[in-house]
Amino acid sequence: MFSKTCKYGIKATLFIAQKSQFDERVSLKEIASAIDSPVAFTAKILQLLAKENIISSRKGPKGGFEIDKVLLPKITIKQVVKAIDGDSLFNGCALGLYECNEKAPCPMHDNFVSIREQLSETLASSNLLEVAINLNLGLTVLKR
Amino acid sequence: MFSKTCKYGIKATLFIAQKSQFDERVSLKEIASAIDSPVAFTAKILQLLAKENIISSRKGPKGGFEIDKVLLPKITIKQVVKAIDGDSLFNGCALGLYECNEKAPCPMHDNFVSIREQLSETLASSNLLEVAINLNLGLTVLKR
DNA sequence: TTAATATCGGATAAAATTATCCGAAATATA
DNA sequence: TATATTTCGGATAATTTTATCCGATATTAA
Ligand code: SF4
Ligand code: SF4
Numbered sequence: 001m002f003s004k005t006c007k008y009g010i011k012a013t014l015f016i017a018q019k020s021q022f023d024e025r026v027s028l029k030e031i032a033s034a035i036d037s038p039v040a041f042t043a044k045i046l047q048l049l050a051k052e053n054i055i056s057s058r059k060g061p062k063g064g065f066e067i068d069k070v071l072l073p074k075i076t077i078k079q080v081v082k083a084i085d086g087d088s089l090f091n092g093c094a095l096g097l098y099e100c101n102e103k104a105p106c107p108m109h110d111n112f113v114s115i116r117e118q119l120s121e122t123l124a125s126s127n128l129l130e131v132a133i134n135l136n137l138g139l140t141v142l143k144r
Numbered sequence: 145m146f147s148k149t150c151k152y153g154i155k156a157t158l159f160i161a162q163k164s165q166f167d168e169r170v171s172l173k174e175i176a177s178a179i180d181s182p183v184a185f186t187a188k189i190l191q192l193l194a195k196e197n198i199i200s201s202r203k204g205p206k207g208g209f210e211i212d213k214v215l216l217p218k219i220t221i222k223q224v225v226k227a228i229d230g231d232s233l234f235n236g237c238a239l240g241l242y243e244c245n246e247k248a249p250c251p252m253h254d255n256f257v258s259i260r261e262q263l264s265e266t267l268a269s270s271n272l273l274e275v276a277i278n279l280n281l282g283l284t285v286l287k288r
Numbered sequence: 289t290t291a292a293t294a295t296c297g298g299a300t301a302a303a304a305t306t307a308t309c310c311g312a313a314a315t316a317t318a
Numbered sequence: 319t320a321t322a323t324t325t326c327g328g329a330t331a332a333t334t335t336t337a338t339c340c341g342a343t344a345t346t347a348a
Binding site: 002007008011089095096097108111115118119123126131134135 | 145146148151154155221233238239240241250251252262263266267274275278
């Protein structure tokens with residue numbers, strides 16, 4: 001469903017969100033350790049997310065990553081997914097066919113449309129604050 | 145959603161199904177040409193599908209691939225997907241988290257469960273005959 | 289101003305996926 | 319039986335994805 005890169009991205013974002021609730025900035029090392037991901041690869045992902053203005057970064061001592069507390073309830077999981085995996089998950093024929101006849105779609109078409117709408121809606125209506133709060137209950141879920 | 149390999153596999157299977165309706169056996173070349181896929185790579189996929197008893201193959205002149213006409217309404221798209229991509233699409237946390245707390249799931253959990261059930265159900269209730277018949281209306285869909 | 293810290297950004301490398309090549313094996317038919 | 323045809327199966331190659339390395343840049347604090 002989502003690429004490995006995207007899953008790291010989601011987990012990292014959720015971890016940062018958790019800390020940002022309490023105005024704590026976290027370093028690359030802390031993040032990678034918390035979500036059990038390769039440090040340097042995680043750095044690339046965080047860089048991308050920072051460029052997309054989903055997280056903000058700061059160099060130097062006491063630096064690290066954070067998310068503006070005010071934005072926590074405004075940033076959705078869908079934004080993270082789109083930033084990393086693009087929106088190919090939501091476009092085109094799920095079966096990989098071409099130029100399907102809209103007037104005589106295959107028996108699965110309507111179901112696929114509905115499934116993707118649900119997925120899109122689920123991701124779009126889940127903000128970082130809401131998800132992070134619920135994950136507080138069991139922090140270990142981010143780690144293997 | 146599905147790997148490239150899996151999409152080739154689905155398209156190839158549907159093309160064979162279309163021909164098998166009329167007891168026509170098709171060759172590797174015909175298939176690859178019809179679905180616009182790399183010949184040798186398609187051969188590997190067909191080999192796998194044959195091993196999984198989804199299609200049957202025959203060597204030599206007049207050889208090729210076919211599907212027992214009687215089985216056309218019994219073979220589902222889900223069987224094809226599982227043969228090629230396995231069932232990772234249906235298992236584990238969609239976000240890639242670990243050991244989620246079943247009693248206090250994240251806000252997306254129930255939605256993900258529902259989405260995957262729908263997907264699974266859609267694929268499992270679509271048989272080759274039904275889909276192939278509908279695709280007869282616009283054969284070009286298999287090709288770019 | 290200097291030194292220490294932490295992300296940035298470009299170059300590589302490893303691993304997984306996708307794609308190609310070619311001889312072997314099986315089959316039809318002449 | 320001999321030959322042409324077609325899939326099988328193993329080795330190899332190209333591409334994409336995932337992962338690592340390291341010097342440059344920015345920031346903090348002494
Ligand atoms: S009708 Fe079926 S094959 Fe065509 S785009 Fe929709 S899902 Fe794909
Ligand atoms: S609760 Fe959320 S995070 Fe946990 S398994 Fe379900 S979807 Fe994944």
